[in-house]
Amino acid sequence: MAxxxxxxxxFLIASIQAALSDKDLIQLRxxxxxxxxxxxxxGVIVDVTALDVLDSFATRTLRAIAYMxxxxxxxxxxxxxxxxxxxxxxxxxxxxxxxxxxxxLEEGLSFLQRRxxxxxxxx
Amino acid sequence: xxxxxxxxxxTSADVVVARQEGRSIAARLGFSNSxxxxxxxxxxxxxxxxxxxxxxxxxLITLVENGSRRGVRIxxxxxxxxxxxxxxxxxxxxxTGQGLGIGLPGSRRLMDDFEIESxxxxxxxxxxTKWAQ
Amino acid sequence: xxxxxxxxxxxxxPESTFDLLRELVSHLREKxxxxxxxxxxxxxxxxxxxxxxREEVFAEATTVYDNYVAVLETGSVEALQAYARDLSERIIPxxxxxQEVLGIVLLLRDVLARSLFKKYQLDFNxxxxxxxxxEPAANRIANTVAVGFVQERERIIRQQQEAIRELSTPxxxxxxxxxxxxxxxxIDPQRARQLTEQLLxxxxxxxxxxxxxxxxxxxxxxxxxxxxxxQTVEAARLLGATVIVTGLSPEIAQTLVTIGVDLSKMNTxxxxxxxIELAERVLGYKVVPVDEGAPRH
Numbered sequence: 140m141a142x143x144x145x146x147x148x149x150f151l152i153a154s155i156q157a158a159l160s161d162k163d164l165i166q167l168r169x170x171x172x173x174x175x176x177x178x179x180x181x182g183v184i185v186d187v188t189a190l191d192v193l194d195s196f197a198t199r200t201l202r203a204i205a206y207m208x209x210x211x212x213x214x215x216x217x218x219x220x221x222x223x224x225x226x227x228x229x230x231x232x233x234x235x236x237x238x239x240x241x242x243x244l245e246e247g248l249s250f251l252q253r254r255x256x257x258x259x260x261x262x
Numbered sequence: 263x264x265x266x267x268x269x270x271x272x273t274s275a276d277v278v279v280a281r282q283e284g285r286s287i288a289a290r291l292g293f294s295n296s297x298x299x300x301x302x303x304x305x306x307x308x309x310x311x312x313x314x315x316x317x318x319x320x321x322l323i324t325l326v327e328n329g330s331r332r333g334v335r336i337x338x339x340x341x342x343x344x345x346x347x348x349x350x351x352x353x354x355x356x357x358t359g360q361g362l363g364i365g366l367p368g369s370r371r372l373m374d375d376f377e378i379e380s381x382x383x384x385x386x387x388x389x390x391t392k393w394a395q
Numbered sequence: 396x397x398x399x400x401x402x403x404x405x406x407x408x409p410e411s412t413f414d415l416l417r418e419l420v421s422h423l424r425e426k427x428x429x430x431x432x433x434x435x436x437x438x439x440x441x442x443x444x445x446x447x448x449r450e451e452v453f454a455e456a457t458t459v460y461d462n463y464v465a466v467l468e469t470g471s472v473e474a475l476q477a478y479a480r481d482l483s484e485r486i487i488p489x490x491x492x493x494q495e496v497l498g499i500v501l502l503l504r505d506v507l508a509r510s511l512f513k514k515y516q517l518d519f520n521x522x523x524x525x526x527x528x529x530e531p532a533a534n535r536i537a538n539t540v541a542v543g544f545v546q547e548r549e550r551i552i553r554q555q556q557e558a559i560r561e562l563s564t565p566x567x568x569x570x571x572x573x574x575x576x577x578x579x580x581x582i583d584p585q586r587a588r589q590l591t592e593q594l595l596x597x598x599x600x601x602x603x604x605x606x607x608x609x610x611x612x613x614x615x616x617x618x619x620x621x622x623x624x625x626q627t628v629e630a631a632r633l634l635g636a637t638v639i640v641t642g643l644s645p646e647i648a649q650t651l652v653t654i655g656v657d658l659s660k661m662n663t664x665x666x667x668x669x670x671i672e673l674a675e676r677v678l679g680y681k682v683v684p685v686d687e688g689a690p691r692h
Contacts, residue, residue: 158282161274191299192281194306195365196274218635222595223299225633226588229626231303231368234633241635242602250635296592 142167144174150182150251151175151213152244156189164200171215172207181258182251183208186244188219198233205238214254216240218247265290267323271312271340280321281305287323288334291394301334301392304372307365308338308388316342316385326391333374333393341385348380415528419511420468426510431460434499434506443498446489455482456499459540463503467532472539479543487548496544497537504533566597572604573674574636577667579612587623591630598636605674606631609667611642621656628661637662637677641670 141163145152151174153167171183185204187193193201205215216239220228228234241247265287269280281302288301305321312319319340326335345351352367366388370376373390380386423430435456438444444452459482462475483496511529515522567575574597578590594606608627610616616624628638639662652658664670 158278160278191285192302192306194303194310195368196306196310220633221299222592222599222630222634223296224303225595225630226296226591227300227303227372228633229630230300230371231307231365233368234629240633242598242604243635246602246604246635 142170144170146174146178146180147248149180149255150184150248151178151180152184152186154186154189158190158192159197161196164197168200168204168207171204172211175208175211175213180208180213181255183213183215184244184247184251185215185217186219186247187217187224188221188243190224191221193220193224193228193233195231195233198228198235201235202238214239214251216247216250218243265325269309269321269323271309271319271321271338272317274310274313277306277309277313280309280323284321284323284334284336287325288392291325291332291334293334293392293394297392300372301336304369304390304392305336305338307369308336308390310365311386312338312340312342316340318342319385328393331393333391335389335391337387337389339385339387344382344384344386345378345380346382348378352378411524412528415525416467416532419525419529420464422510422514423464423467423507427460427464430506430510431456434460434503437502437506438499441498441502443495443502444491446491447486455486458482459500459503463507463536466536466539467529470532472535475536475539476543479540480547483544483547484551487544487551493541493544493548497541500537500540504537507533566593566601566606568597568601568603569671572602572678573671574598574601574603574606575667575671576606576608577612578608578610581615582613582620582623584623587620587627591623591627594627594638595630595634598631598634603636605637605639605677607639607641607667607670607674609641609670611667613642616643616647616651618651618654618656621651621658625657625660632660639664639670639673639677641665641667 141159142153142155145154151171153171155167159167167185171185174180175183183204185201187201190197201217205217208215217235218241220240239250241250267283267287269276269283271277271280284305285298285302288298293301305323309319309321312321319338319342322337322339324335324337326333352370366378369388369390372392374393375389375391377389378386431453435449435453438452438456439449447455458478462478466472466475486496508526508529511525512522515525565577567577569575574594576590576594576597580586582590594608597603598606608624610624613620624640628640631638641664643663644665648658648663662673664673
């Protein structure tokens with residue numbers, strides 16, 4: 140497991156440390172899918188603060204992570220996209236549509252917590 | 263004296279190498295961090311095409327001069343299947359989902375100069391340059 | 396002396412052009428003081444370089460004259476190019492204009508040409524050959540100086556525009572998590588990019604959650620600019636921030652949608668006040684439709 144995944148209550152947090160190969164990204168996707176099921180996690184945070192490039196493959200894989208975890212009952216939020224990276228992404232037309240994003244870990248957890256509460260109150 | 267780096271592209275790990283080399287060479291020209299990211303991202307896109315469709319190719323990264331301007335030039339070439347209709351692929355708004363040429367119109371937007379040559383059955387060469395102000 | 400040289404320069408071989416130039420140069424050096432004064436006088440009469448004092452004009456005139464003659468002698472414009480850039484850097488902030496610089500160089504060309512006329516007027520053929528040798532070089536000099544000046548001027552203008560843009564697009568943090576980005580003036584591609592970078596940096600540094608981008612002060616919005624604004628909104632979303640665009644009238648919004656700009660990703664409100672109110676509601680997490688505020692999923 141190239142990317143360490145931590146469990147915090149009902150959430151999983153994957154912190155990407157450095158540039159990942161395609162293989163590692165696919166591995167992350169599969170690990171998260173499996174762990175969400177195993178721990179019945181309700182939320183996933185993928186922290187990409189350390190990534191200096193998010194190209195079309197990485198974006199597709201992040202979208203795949205959000206999709207696969209959703210199928211297993213968890214919301215995913217991507218946090219830590221750097222300003223320069225965000226700029227390049229929109230120039231390339233990679234908008235990560237339909238995937239939740241937040242500024243950082245703290246915001247991401249806030250978001251997941253709210254989603255959880257909204258879910259409980261059936262809104 | 264001017265650095266020149268050639269990176270063999272076969273696996274996706276090479277994509278990472280190519281863009282890191284590109285970033286470090288471009289850094290010598292004093293590009294801002296946002297431009298370095300842009301250059302690295304454009305390199306990532308075109309070399310990824312090589313891995314996915316041509317299986318093998320090469321990226322050449324050099325510093326170039328044009329009068330008083332200096333820039334970084336990336337030549338990504340392969341002997342893959344080639345692109346049958348470049349016009350279609352380079353049209354803005356072309357799907358960034360699946361299909362050949364993902365990221366090519368985007369790379370053109372990111373870089374200053376952009377040229378693509380492709381012959382079906384022979385291969386493809388993308389030449390792109392970013393100039394430092 | 397001119398008779399002797401006229402006899403020697405009977406042929407039209409390349410060496411004689413070279414000899415002519417050499418003789419020309421030595422003549423110009425010999426007459427340096429009087430020709431330079433003549434030139435400075437004509438500069439004043441033509442009311443050029445009025446931004447400079449007479450002493451300054453004379454000092455620069457001396458250097459230009461010497462550079463001029465050096466180009467005739469060596470055939471190389473490198474030193475002249477360097478001087479032209481240096482001179483431009485100094486006089487542009489003083490308000491000296493392109494036509495003035497070109498004007499004085501052409502005046503010098505004329506002053507020197509007349510001096511050559513006077514010297515060789517007795518031998519028409521020789522005069523022609525002297526002018527044939529002189530004119531291309533003189534034109535090249537005028538060109539070099541003009542181009543150097545214009546390039547320097549353009550560089551300075553670009554720098555100033557950059558500085559103005561930086562000043563005119565501040566990102567303001569008005570309260571916790573709420574940023575305002577008032578935009579005034581035209582938006583060209585460079586400015587759009589600068590806007591985006593400033594906004595993203597502002598979001599990161601201030602941990603902004605909502606940004607109100609007010610374009611009331613932008614006189615013209617076309618589809619290209621609108622698309623760039625959409626891109627800015629998308630980039631901000633990647634950092635978890637919602638952008639509310641204010642100052643986009645419903646009519647303009649409708650027009651943009653009609654020409655195919657996708658405004659669905661933008662929250663738009665008529666005026667800045669309304670935008671701020673909406674932003675506060677969003678931040679208060681009160682009852683708010685799913686489209687506004689919460690990160691999309």
